[in-house]
Amino acid sequence: MVYDVAIIGAGVSGVFTAYSLAKAGKRVILIDKGHDLAERQALLPDNPQIQYEGFGGLGMSEGKYNYTNDFGGGLSHKIGSKPATLLMQEVDQILCQFGAQGATFYTTDDPALMAKCQQAGLTMLTAQVRHLGTVKSQQVLRQIRHFLDDKISFAFNTTVQSLAKQGESFQLSLSDGRRVNAKNVVIATGNAPSEWLEQQMRRFDIKEGQARVDLGLRVEMPYSQWQPLLQRAFETKLKLETADFTATTYCMNPTGRIIRKYEKGLVMADGQNCNESDVQSENLNFTLFVPQYFPTQADAKAYAEHIIKAINRGGERIVVQRLGCLNQGKPTTQQCLIANGVKPSLAADGGYLPDEVPEIYLAAAGEFFQRLSQLLEQPISADTLLYGLDAKFFAPQKVTSEFFETTTGGLYLAGDCSGVTHSLSQAAASGLHIAKRFCG
Numbered sequence: 001m002v003y004d005v006a007i008i009g010a011g012v013s014g015v016f017t018a019y020s021l022a023k024a025g026k027r028v029i030l031i032d033k034g035h036d037l038a039e040r041q042a043l044l045p046d047n048p049q050i051q052y053e054g055f056g057g058l059g060m061s062e063g064k065y066n067y068t069n070d071f072g073g074g075l076s077h078k079i080g081s082k083p084a085t086l087l088m089q090e091v092d093q094i095l096c097q098f099g100a101q102g103a104t105f106y107t108t109d110d111p112a113l114m115a116k117c118q119q120a121g122l123t124m125l126t127a128q129v130r131h132l133g134t135v136k137s138q139q140v141l142r143q144i145r146h147f148l149d150d151k152i153s154f155a156f157n158t159t160v161q162s163l164a165k166q167g168e169s170f171q172l173s174l175s176d177g178r179r180v181n182a183k184n185v186v187i188a189t190g191n192a193p194s195e196w197l198e199q200q201m202r203r204f205d206i207k208e209g210q211a212r213v214d215l216g217l218r219v220e221m222p223y224s225q226w227q228p229l230l231q232r233a234f235e236t237k238l239k240l241e242t243a244d245f246t247a248t249t250y251c252m253n254p255t256g257r258i259i260r261k262y263e264k265g266l267v268m269a270d271g272q273n274c275n276e277s278d279v280q281s282e283n284l285n286f287t288l289f290v291p292q293y294f295p296t297q298a299d300a301k302a303y304a305e306h307i308i309k310a311i312n313r314g315g316e317r318i319v320v321q322r323l324g325c326l327n328q329g330k331p332t333t334q335q336c337l338i339a340n341g342v343k344p345s346l347a348a349d350g351g352y353l354p355d356e357v358p359e360i361y362l363a364a365a366g367e368f369f370q371r372l373s374q375l376l377e378q379p380i381s382a383d384t385l386l387y388g389l390d391a392k393f394f395a396p397q398k399v400t401s402e403f404f405e406t407t408t409g410g411l412y413l414a415g416d417c418s419g420v421t422h423s424l425s426q427a428a429a430s431g432l433h434i435a436k437r438f439c440g
Contacts, residue, residue: 011057013415063137068127072423324382
């Protein structure tokens with residue numbers, strides 16, 4: 001059997017590509033080195049390191065789809081603003097078709113607040129947001145998986161040992177012993193550094209640009225300070241641009257909590273939505289990310305690892321400092337944390353951030369708090385807590401066509417591995433866009 005399309009990677013971009021092709025009656029095989037959905041759900045609680053592999057990929061987490069061209073990738077630069085917007089609308093329609101219609105949907109657009117942000121030297125980024133939450137996200141993925149069940153072929157816990165083009169089709173040798181022939185191949189392996197993907201890039205002469213990694217402090221502060229900005233939306237996304245750096249708030253969680261995130265062998269401070277826990281806090285948390293660029297993805301990864309592994313100290317350590325202590329130039333002790341007005345929602349080691357975090361991330365936080373204080377018209381609470389460190393990794397942008405096709409005809413890069421998309425919504429949209437090439 002010759003498949004119309006072989007999809008390597010069952011994350012969001014791979015799943016939405018498969019869905020669109022299956023609906024059109026195409027012959028498809030979906031291959032992933034991770035587990036099928038049911039196995040992932042059973043194994044994940046005791047194995048947080050597998051949360052990025054298997055059916056649904058990162059979409060099995062909190063399922064936050066930001067429909068916007070302001071952030072989350074460069075899909076609009078690739079295919080145009082209007083086509084990108086329409087594709088993201090289609091993504092939402094598909095999610096709702098499979099059970100997401102009751103999930104939280106809101107917009108962060110607020111013209112009056114946007115004007116106030118500009119006066120304070122901040123840019124407000126806007127989006128329409130479909131926030132499924134972990135439980136609903138898994139339910140939706142389960143329904144999509146059920147739809148695909150008798151329409152396409154699957155190969156889980158399976159790697160592609162070799163990929164070669166022979167004439168007008170591709171031959172894939174799988175780790176389970178199968179040989180697969182396909183007219184087209186869509187690689188959708190996500191943003192993680194991959195020796196396998198690097199091998200394919202060399203084999204098929206795929207060029208790439210700089211690699212990006214975002215690091216930043218996770219901030220936990222009184223929710224009451226932010227309430228004036230959140231009258232019309234669940235969250236606000238703010239961007240600060242200076243001559244030395246750009247800093248952007250990310251993953252804001254009103255009344256949420258700080259949790260540990262396990263990724264690429266690193267332990268980082270992440271945020272948990274208030275709906276993901278039975279206990280809500282009186283705090284609001286977000287990460288203030290600062291992007292840095294490197295010649296290769298390996299260089300970017302090494303930079304992040306050097307900093308975060310030093311903080312982790314061979315374990316799961318995360319450092320936290322009270323803003324007031326940081327401004328006074330003194331470490332935060334455990335006694336300070338116990339007496340602090342903002343109660344830490346994550347058990348972390350009190351410390352002195354300048355000894356553990358590069359200056360650029362502290363400078364970004366200091367400048368951002370000055371602008372935020374102006375926007376709020378009040379000083380930022382000295383009890384605000386700063387956790388080190390959070391990170392977001394990106395694949396370098398590859399040279400591909402408008403339809404994400406490489407210079408090897410029939411070979412495509414979908415979602416985050418293309419370096420174009422950086423979000424669930426844009427990754428899913430890229431999969432739909434590629435599928436239209438085969439169904440048009």
